[in-house]
Amino acid sequence: MSTTPVLVVENIHKSFGKVEILKGASFAVNKGETKVIIGPSGAGKSTLLKCINQLVIPDRGRVFLNGEEVLHSHSQINRFRQKIGMVFQNFYLFDHITALENVEIALLKVKKMKRAEAREKALEELNRVGMGDKVHLYPAELSGGQAQRVSIARALAMDPEVILFDEPTSALDPELTGEVLEVMRDLAKEGMTMVVVTHEMGFASSVADEVLFMEEGRFLESGPPSQIFFHPREERTKKFLSRISELYGELNKNG
């Protein structure tokens, strides 16, 4: 199949002051693929995700969505952002409105949907993430896992071409990560295109089509999970994985 990838990230550079965070990061994602980005903190993973939808404007490099270059000009960027979902480590749900309104608000204000239509769509997505019975609760009334599922529903409601997950379970208690990872697993199965920055190696090894190891602002190595996790080429990747497995437990080959 030689279709254009959904997302192409090309040679992204970004410095904050004198510190060069991204030094030419490139990757591409085909429709329905899940790519997992791993790497030590400070490697530039979060910044790279933010460069994709221009929340951080790259110094150099280009991003293409379905073959069309993502430009950060005012007139263009909001059109692209609607098609690029984003899920944050700290959820960033809107604190002053209910779960349902959190999912609805962009449908009403950005997509200009009719109220009834937006409500139906929001309820559908909340049911999809298993939050159908808590739609009238405010963010402060939700557990971390529930809040993150609402934020996934909020991203899904926009019918995005791709969803970027920025360490979606890192702020959660270990016992709550499961419910979020399960939702993400289901999305991957249903063919959602996803880019996931995570330290959850179990999730990566069972869901990812490709794992990319990032260090110091560029990708050091990439490949299918079985290769990266069990036969990494680079010494740095090995070291990183051995440190991570101390935290998150040994992986076994059965996933």
Place this chain on the structure above:
Amino acid sequence: MDSLLFIHNELFPELWKGWMVTLKLVALSIPFGLLTGILIAIGRVYGNRLISSLCRLYVIFFKGCPLLLLLFVIYFGLPSLGIAFSPFVASVLGFVLCNGAYTSEYIRGAIQSVKTGQMIAAQALGMTKWQAVFYIILPQAFRRALPGVGNEMIYLIKYSSLAYMLTCVELTGAGKIVAARSFRFMETFAVVGIIYLFMVSIATKILQWAEKKLSYPG
């Protein structure tokens, strides 16, 4: 008995007229003061460098200027530049300018206290900066600013008595006139004071109700 007759027959009809003027002053100054405060706060936080500096100058100027002096400048000073207002309009203008400056400070502080993630999430969904400000940031900021903003509204009810210095006969002015005519200073000013207390109590109740109405968990 004599006092009650005085209050009923002489004082109340006069005070009533003044009271209505006070209510009109307040009813006009509060909404316009609030609007000014919101606009100045937005200009300071989200405006470009020019707008932001202009808004900052506004606040420095009107926060630094004694209200009575400001009222004198508007009512007695501006006519020499060919701009003349009635005592009532001059008073409202002074109150709005002053109240707007203080209110804007509460709202600016509240806007800046909303976590940056709220704006980031809104923009990631495709909202423009201004959509994010109006639908996400301001509703949260307003809730947090309300106790302070409400206090400014209560002050306004009381400093509306300064309008009397521009010959606008409001509640305090009406009291002063009756007292000077009848020499019944204590009774008169006691009643005037009770009316202010009554207005402030009602305003406090309304603000409490608004705070409850606008509150959300967390």
